[in-house]
Amino acid sequence: MQNNQQSFGVLAGNLLSYLQRLNYQHRTIEAYRYRLRHLSKMLPNGDDSIFNHEAWEFIVSQLEDNKTWTVIETYKRALLQTADAVFELQNTGTLEIHHRTRRNCKKPDELLLSEIAEHLKALEEKGYQAHTVYEYRTHLVKFQEYLASRHTSIAAITNSEIFGFINSLSGYSEPLRYRTICCLRVFLRYLHESSVLGMDYSILIPRMRIHTNERIPSVYSTDEIRQILDSINTASPVGKRDYAILLLIAKTGLRACDVSNLEFSNLDWERNTISITQFKTGKRLQLPLLADVGNAIVSYLRHGRPESQSPKVFLQARPRFEPLKAAAVSSIFQNMAQRGGILSKPGRKHGAHAFRHSLVSELLSKSVPFPIVTQILGHKSSDTTLNSYARIDLNNLAKCALSVPSIPSDRPIHAVVEGGRR
Secondary structure, eight states, X not given: OOOTTOBHHHHHHHHHHHHHHTTOOHHHHHHHHHHHHHHHHHSTTGGGSBOSHHHXXXXXXXXXXXOOGXXXXXXXXXXXXXXXXXXXXXXXXXXOGGGSOHHHHSSOGGGSOHHHHHHHHHHHHTTOOHHHHHHHHHHHHHHHHHHHHTTOOGGGOOHHHHHHHHHHGGGSOHHHHHHHHHHHHHHHHHHHHTTSSSSOGGGGSOOOOOOOSSSOOOOOOHHHHHHHHHTSOTTSHXXXXXXXXXXXXXXHOOOHHHHHTOBGGGEETTTTEEEEEOTTTOOEEEEEOOXXXXXXXXXXXXXXXXXXOOXXXXXXXXXXXXXXXXXXXXXXXXXXXXXXXXXXXXXXXXSTHHHHHHHHHHHHHTTOOHHHXXXXXXXXXXXHHHHHHXXXXXXXXXXXOOOOOOOOTTSOXXXXXXXXXX
């Protein structure tokens, strides 16, 4: 049961004791202790100040200063997460918030503007997948924060606020700007259709062309993949986990998000199959559970996985032993590639998805038909596979090369070109 009349000093002590019981490293606890002292100085009566929702909001407002998460200084982010941890432990008796970034937890549903909340609900009713709705939520929270900094409500939006918000995205990457602007366009169209706005401002949103299919997917050779796998110390619990994860991706082409979401119920040991619902597409996918992959997973489960009631197969190695995130899976690949001495070529990506590309490259080099590759990757259609991966099938692309006609030496090049246009 929560107690909103406790002093900040008592709550800070409770947090440090909680972290000690979870066997957090000494340096981590000391970092929390340092940040707690800083937060105490921000309160009127220091450690003796009553810490409740109003006190938490006061600290948050001082540290955020009407800025979005991406532009807040790093040390202030750490202070915000520590304040969240104190508040969460006080109200729930456990810690969850401090493991997430504030951009994911900052705006609970009750703090969303009603127009945004209703729009998200409408997307759910249209059958949008949960992770797609969440992406809309993330981008529209940026818009909400921008409007708050301008002291403007959604009903009072003008083209000035819209273009101002778009200009504020200049520091983001091209893909992130593209997704944010697309979500904003859909939201503005919804506001007009639901009569919140009299004008359809979506028509003012500039259309961006994002060049997603111009780069050749990054691939690693069979020898490079083996070098990465051989660099893993499988004698340690973490090594057993990392080896099982990377071997699983290398042999099946699963996305990092699907590996992080893998549960025991997805593994059929009697039939040697892996059956999942893909996070990205929502499409069912069944793949063979190869012997070497199965053995690596079993080795991790028996000798590396912490004791946990979690249904997820792969867990963090640190206390609380939470399920791995997709980003952590990609980090494993990056760390092992560096340790294995695999130097990335200019422009070559070194995330877990590169293993997926590498599997496709190997299959195509063995003349596996595109429809079969489509099934293995779990794509909805062969067109997706063809558009994404035909560019790495260099052997078959070479067969499509057109012969270059010879140019008579007695005719200038411009005459040949002009003649070909007639």
